[in-house]
Amino acid sequence: MTDPLPFERSDTFFKVAKFDDLTEGEGSVVRAGLKKLALFLKDGEIHCIQNFCPHAGAFLGLGDVTGCVVRCPRHSWGFDFTTGACLTNPRYEVKRYVTKVEDGWVLVGVPEDGNLI
Numbered sequence: 001m002t003d004p005l006p007f008e009r010s011d012t013f014f015k016v017a018k019f020d021d022l023t024e025g026e027g028s029v030v031r032a033g034l035k036k037l038a039l040f041l042k043d044g045e046i047h048c049i050q051n052f053c054p055h056a057g058a059f060l061g062l063g064d065v066t067g068c069v070v071r072c073p074r075h076s077w078g079f080d081f082t083t084g085a086c087l088t089n090p091r092y093e094v095k096r097y098v099t100k101v102e103d104g105w106v107l108v109g110v111p112e113d114g115n116l117i
């Protein structure tokens, strides 16, 4: 089990998906406000990271998943979606976002930072 992310007081929560629509071992791309994010279900826990790969912008939510690692569909860099670490190039990482489930909906907390990622 990974440490939960603390949510910031400025986080705005967006309904992004129905929990029952998520599948273990598959990612999905969702929209939360202006941001596109990548959502993963692993051992019943939901993890959310930025969708845009920091290498060249491919959609991480469309990558192949093995365990807690998603492989970018463009150049196969690996990212641990439970920590945000890039396993291929340690100089890179991806942002993680707080998630919670309410009434069967997955909600993602997004800071009001004005960034699109």
Ligand code: FES
Pocket (backbone or CB within 6 Å): 053, 054, 055, 056, 057, 058, 072, 073, 074, 075, 076, 077
């Ligand atoms: S665009 Fe993702 S690894 Fe290159």
